[in-house]
Amino acid sequence: xxxxxxxxxxxxxxxxxxxxxxxxxxxxxxxxxxxxxxxxxxxxxxxxxxxxxxxxxxxxxxxxxxxxxxxxxxxxxxxxxxxxxxxxxxxxxxxxxxxxxxxxxxxxxxxxxxxxxxxxxxxxxxxxxxxxxxxxxxxxxxxxxxxxxxxxxxxxxxxxxxxxxxxxxxxxxxxxxxxxxxxxxxxxxxxxxxxxxxxxxxxxxxxxxxxxxxxxxxxxxxxxxxxxxxxxxxxxxxxxxxxxxxxxxxxxxxxxxxxxxxxxxxxxxxxxxxxxxxxxxxxxxxxxxxxxxxxxxxxxxxxxxxxxxxxxxxxxxxxxxxxxxxxxxxxxxxxxxxxxxxxxxxxxxxxxxxxxxxxxxxxxx
Amino acid sequence: xxxxxxxxxxxxxxxxxxxxxxxxxxxxxxxxxxxxxxxxxxxxxxxxxxxxxxxxxxxxxxxxxxxxxxxxxxxxxxxxxxxxxxxxxxxxxxxxxxxxxxxxxxxxxxxxxxxxxxxxxxxxxxxxxxxxxxxxxxxxxxxxxxxxxxxxxxxxxxxxxxxxxxxxxxxxxxx
Numbered sequence: 001x002x003x004x005x006x007x008x009x010x011x012x013x014x015x016x017x018x019x020x021x022x023x024x025x026x027x028x029x030x031x032x033x034x035x036x037x038x039x040x041x042x043x044x045x046x047x048x049x050x051x052x053x054x055x056x057x058x059x060x061x062x063x064x065x066x067x068x069x070x071x072x073x074x075x076x077x078x079x080x081x082x083x084x085x086x087x088x089x090x091x092x093x094x095x096x097x098x099x100x101x102x103x104x105x106x107x108x109x110x111x112x113x114x115x116x117x118x119x120x121x122x123x124x125x126x127x128x129x130x131x132x133x134x135x136x137x138x139x140x141x142x143x144x145x146x147x148x149x150x151x152x153x154x155x156x157x158x159x160x161x162x163x164x165x166x167x168x169x170x171x172x173x174x175x176x177x178x179x180x181x182x183x184x185x186x187x188x189x190x191x192x193x194x195x196x197x198x199x200x201x202x203x204x205x206x207x208x209x210x211x212x213x214x215x216x217x218x219x220x221x222x223x224x225x226x227x228x229x230x231x232x233x234x235x236x237x238x239x240x241x242x243x244x245x246x247x248x249x250x251x252x253x254x255x256x257x258x259x260x261x262x263x264x265x266x267x268x269x270x271x272x273x274x275x276x277x278x279x280x281x282x283x284x285x286x287x288x289x290x291x292x293x294x295x296x297x298x299x300x301x302x303x304x305x306x307x308x309x310x311x312x313x314x315x316x317x318x319x320x321x322x323x324x325x326x327x328x329x330x331x332x333x334x335x336x337x338x339x340x341x342x343x344x345x346x347x348x349x350x351x352x353x354x355x356x357x358x359x360x361x362x363x364x365x
Numbered sequence: 366x367x368x369x370x371x372x373x374x375x376x377x378x379x380x381x382x383x384x385x386x387x388x389x390x391x392x393x394x395x396x397x398x399x400x401x402x403x404x405x406x407x408x409x410x411x412x413x414x415x416x417x418x419x420x421x422x423x424x425x426x427x428x429x430x431x432x433x434x435x436x437x438x439x440x441x442x443x444x445x446x447x448x449x450x451x452x453x454x455x456x457x458x459x460x461x462x463x464x465x466x467x468x469x470x471x472x473x474x475x476x477x478x479x480x481x482x483x484x485x486x487x488x489x490x491x492x493x494x495x496x497x498x499x500x501x502x503x504x505x506x507x508x509x510x511x512x513x514x515x516x517x518x519x520x521x522x523x524x525x526x527x528x529x530x531x532x533x534x535x536x537x538x539x540x
Contacts, residue, residue: 076393121497124420128407131428135400138435142393150439157436161429168424181497 003110011116015092023266024054030318037322058259066255071145080143081253081260084136087129088267094122095274096184098284098302114284114303115184122183123175126275127168130230133268134160137232137239137249140261144252152248155329156232156239162336163229163236169344170222173351174212174279186212187283213280218347220280222340227272229336231265234321238329269317270310277309371412378405392438396431403427417497 028043028051035042043050068077093116100113119125134157141153175181178189192210196202213220229236240248250261277283286305288298327335357363378401385398403426410419453459504512 073391073393076397119416121416121420124417124424128420128423128428131424131432132404134428134432135397135435138432138439139393139397142435142439154436154439157432157439161432161436164429 003108007110007112012089012093015089015116019089019092019267019270020263022270023263024058025051026266026270026314027054027057029314030321033315033318034322037319061259061262062256064255066257067252069145069252072252073143073145076139076143077252078257080136080140081257081264083139084133084264085260085267087133087136088264088271090129091126091271091275092267093117094119094125094183095271095278096187096283097306098300101299113184118182118184121181123171123181123186126183127164127171130268131160131164133264136261136264140253141249144249146252148246149249149251152239152245152251156249159229159232159236159239159332159336162333163226163340166222166336166340166344167226167230169341169348170219170226171279172344173219173348174216176352176355177212177216183278183283187278187285190282191285209282209285211280211282211285216280216351218343219351220276222344222347223279224276225335226340227276228317228320229332231268231272233269233317235324235326236332237326238332269314273313273317274306274310276313277306281309281313283309368412372409375405375408375412378402379409393435396434396438399434400427400431403431417500 031053032042032049043053046052046056068074096115096118098114100111103110103112137156137160138153141149141151141156144150174186178186180186180189190209190211194205194208194210194214196205208214232239239245240250245251250258253261284302284306286302286308288301290298292298293301382398382400382402382405385401386395389395389398404423407419407422407427410416410422
């Protein structure tokens, strides 16, 4: 077998293992963080600091009976959890986890790209696949043959369409600024430090890394809000508002099928944070301490930096969930259509004018 | 061989999706069949090196348009199966006649050319990748006039839809 085929077989398996393990840690972390913010203890029985709690929950869900509601549309009911899980794995495949490196075994030498698939329109791939994720929620809601899930499904489709538009529009200035739609090129364009033609300003901002978050701060804000809404997290979790809709779209699901929805939600959350870090916080860029640390450690430093940034953003997600109350439905729609979308269009105009002046000079000169 | 597989597998799914669209009784199943067709079409575009077009196809058609379809179906609540009674007299006869004609045309072409794949699918010599910049330079230089005309057409259609809906709502509140 050629090395390319072996790589193509190994990468998805690694991604699968990483994402499943990561979800277990993530759920435990969320429960602990939220518990700490609400002056509770959180899970503390299973294992040290209760870290095995999620594992116990997962085993419980796997062993439970899977109920098929009598009124359910069988094909769609069984399809919905699969549609939920597949896009979440696909999105992770395009996130660059580090710079590529040369692996030499004996005589053979092979260049290994630390991306599942480095496609030249990665940004669009992310938007396209995340728009497919809407179907899982809509279908699960509709096919359950029950009132609460249907309401959850209708809400979800409206919410996700509205915020997808804002999210896509807020990414356009970033693409213009980086000059590429490839995720790896967007990360590379953020290396180095901020600079300015004015010497005094240059000496003040010269130590700040050239991350997109500084020139594109408004795009970051819009993208961050829209991404929380896109993964249906509090304060935008109207899709599964417990007080009104019981459990929302997954009310009728039990056992392993429910676990698949749960898994997809947490993987999507992790993906969204990793993508935010890639677009705005420099991705895997960071000091590698090449001379100080042993070579093996400094080689995996980029991946560690991406992890640190991602978990920092995830902490903000948990923090927001523990702090903010849920929005009302009309407030949610108003925020999406009347605030975020116009704001992102105005920001797109401003950044294209600034970029045009920087590229071609002032129109009268 | 790889080319044929890359064409045949999405092609089969396109046909399967199209058949679901026609024959499924439930509107939601029809819509999901259309999603299957559109997504498989995107994979065909990728095999033609047009990644940008493929992504736009997925984003716009499979993502946005079909979600709106489903949303409308669920909002109106068309949950009962469609009526299969003939609306126009001799409808079934006409359709089957057209189908037989089409199939016989395809078979005729096949027999004339001795099932020559290379003639039906001429091998393209261009191996460039359909990048966004290539598409943009074509769209904004040689095809800028049709592009602008289409955008005006779309705005007119949107405005008309808004005006119609607004009239309707005003009349309702007056009553």
